[in-house]
Amino acid sequence: MMNLMPFYDNGFLILRESSEHHVPVGCLYFEYYDTTDEVHGKINLMGPFIQKIVTNLPGFSDAVKPGTANNFPLWEFGGHQDTLQFLLEP
Secondary structure, three states: OEEEEEEEOOOOOOOEEEEOOOOOOOOEEEEOOHHHHHHHHHHHHHHHHOOOOOOOOOOOOOOOOOOOOOOOOOOOHHOOOOHHHHHOOO
16 A cells, blocks of 8 residues: 555556546556446546547547557657647747
């Protein structure tokens, strides 16, 4: 236990069940859901904070397949932030 919270350690990554939004480097937070409706509700609630939805499940229109989450096309910006526009702003 770390800070009295259970976690899993696989040697290079710490996994912890949590719904917090800010995750420390080297950690992966996860949550369990009983239905896909719960997942859709969470996505709708947290939309602006979500960079990518990664799943093989049907019904997620903006989702990408596992293994392709970091394959951005040139016209798509990570975190919905136009990096070039940000750098050019005074």
